[in-house]
Amino acid sequence: MxxxxxxxxxxxxxxxxxxxxxxxxxxxxxxxxxxxxxxxxxxxxxxxxxxxxxxxxxxxxxxxxxxxxxxxxxxxxFRNTEMEYEFSTDLREVKPAVKQDTFMGFQRENGSVGTRNYIAIVTSVNCSATAARMIADHFTPAVLAEFPNVDGVAAFVHGTGCGMAGDGDGFEALQRVMWGYAKHPNHGGVLMVGLGCEMNQIDWLLEAYGLKQSDTFQTMNIQNVAGLRRTVELGIKKIEAMLPIANQATRTPCPVSELMVALQCGGSDAWSGVTANPALGYACDLLVAQGATGLLAETPEIYGAEHLLTRRAVDRATGDRLIERIKWWEDYTARNKGSMDNNPSPGNKLGGLTTILEKSLGAAAKGGTSPLTGVYKYAEPVRARGFTFMDTPGYDPASVTGQIAGGCNLVCFTTGRGSAFGSKPAPTIKIATNTDMATRMSEDMDIDAGEILSKGVSVEEKGREIYEMFLRVASGEPSKSEAQGLGDHEFVPWQIGAVM
Missing domain, CATH: 2.30.130.110 (Archaeosine Trna-guanine Transglycosylase; Chain: A, domain 4)
Known part of the structure; x- marks a missing residue:
């Protein structure tokens, strides 16, 4: 052929x-x-x-x-799309799975379920990033050896939090990210570290989201503690006190309905929409049949395919929310003198993708065929079950950060050119679109969906393989990116608006 x-x-x-x-x-x-x-x-x-x-x-x-x-x-x-949208005209019945599957997860007191058990250090501003890194660096594998149920101490640091407006899209998105990571089910403990004078005040977050300090949720500011050295010392003591508590968590059988999987693609090629993305879409349909959630994202990368998603919206309001986000992006790119067709990267084009429309049609296949039950802003908590969508940029680290903040406890990432991406606290599973790259980057790729072409494996067979890997990784099996230690530098909140 x-x-x-x-x-x-x-x-x-x-x-x-x-x-x-x-x-x-x-x-x-x-x-x-x-x-x-x-x-x-x-x-x-x-x-x-x-x-x-x-x-x-x-x-x-x-x-x-x-x-x-x-x-x-x-x-x-390329031309900007001018679609006549249909709503709820392609709704396919979701038949509940005959057999209810389980995975071994961490059941939290609030009813949520984690696939990992980290202690997180979340910063409010770039000015506290070094302190957070120093605190996390203290907790080496040797130090953590006596706490086998704790997956690690991870610092989530970023380059914003000040020099920004105190309201509007950018500020609200950052606050949602911080709240999402503070309450994430993959965290057994959280320490928030700020400077003290930044725009993104930790106290405002606590008040806005009703967060209360406890043995496993602590906050501090460098200026109040009186300097970097004292902050690092105090931070280490706070986490040392959390570790025995977090270590009490153990894995127990949990229904697959508690999984929320971020559906991602990056470094795409012409085969993304033929092999890996349709196979992931089939796996997403299997999740939905179990009552679980698949979360598609990257709004610029469904541009030109959004009309296919509005047809699957459970109601007109859900479809309208998706179109509203598309219109926002058209305005956003126009006022920044960009184009929606800027998205295909040089690597995408080398792999055979010509326009964002072609890329989007392949990318949308990750969402399978189930009804679209919810559309969310960046880092907004995802409440609906089933196939859902979050408005994010196409830049993978920023997009995944929003999905994890929304509650995703697993990430599945398809790639045709090859990617070294990984994430914390939700581990990333990577799927190769072609066998040549899967062989060349065998230490990074978890699944070779290129076998759909190279060996005649069906999309359904490969989708089932992906789904079964979801259960194994959710139960504690390390993905290849996780085993290599990726995830400490991939926390990138979407920075919207002017830096002042």
Missing amino acids: KTVRLDQSDTVVTATRALNIGDTVEGFVVAAQIPTGHKVASSPMKQGDPVRKYAQLIGYASCDIAIGDHVHTHNVA
Whole structure:
């Protein structure tokens, strides 16, 4: 098989291997050198004609394109989408699973369930980042050896928290991130560290969200403690007191309905929407059948595919919330003199993706086929079960930070170019879209979805494999990124608005 056609209405096919001039595919002759994963015109297109893949629009011919031509950035133009949206017209019944699965998780007093048991140090401002790192660095594996039920002490530090407006999108998003990490079920203890004079005051957060200090939730400011050294010493003492309490937590059987999985993709290629993302979508449907939650995100990376999601919205209000976020992004990029088509990276394009529309159609496949039950702002607590969506940027660390703050206790990350991403406190499972990269980066990839093409494995089989890995990792098996220690530097709250 030299090419893949995804729908009979498509005007392009995708090369499964490099093609040479003169090769014959699907009854026509290739007219250019075609790299693996890139598109070949299977129908003639006049300038201005739509280019179709996945039975959907991915761009417009910027010049005449003949059958057999290479179809890519040199002859495909992007335009902002103008959709007529339908709502709740593609609602598929979710049949509850016959067998209710379980995993071994940490049951918290408030009823939430964790897949890990960390003690978190959360900073309010960049000015307290060094103190937080110094406190965390004290708790080496040797120090933690007597607390086997504690997965580690993790510092969540960032580059903002001051020089920002005290209200509005940016401030509210940062406060939601801090609250989400403070209350995350994967944390058995939390220490918040501030400077004291920053805009993002810890006391405001406590008041706004009703947080109360306890043996396992403590706060402090460097200025009140009287300096960096004393802050580090006091922070170490506070966490030393938390460790025996956190260590009392043990894993017990928990229903899969308590899983919330962040659905992510990065370093995408042409196979993302053919192998890994549809397989993850099938795994998401399996989660939903168990009463669990899958959380799609990266609003710029569903742009051009949002009309497919509004058709799956459980009601008009849910669909309208998604469209409102799309309109916000169109305004956001316009006022910052950007374009929604800025998103495909050089690596994405090298892998065969031409426009954000093409990338989005593949990315949306991660959400499976279940109804869309909720749409949330960045880092907002996700309350609905089933398939849900969170408004985040496409930048992976910022996006995952919002999803974890929203309650995700696992992350699943598909990649075609390869990624070294990992996250804490929710571990990341990585899925390769093609076997070549999975083999080359075998120490980083947990699952090879490229076998859908290289070995003829079905999407359903691979989706079941992904789902079963969810249960193992949720029960404590380390993912490959987790085993390599990733996650300490991937906490990146989305910084919205002016730095002042």
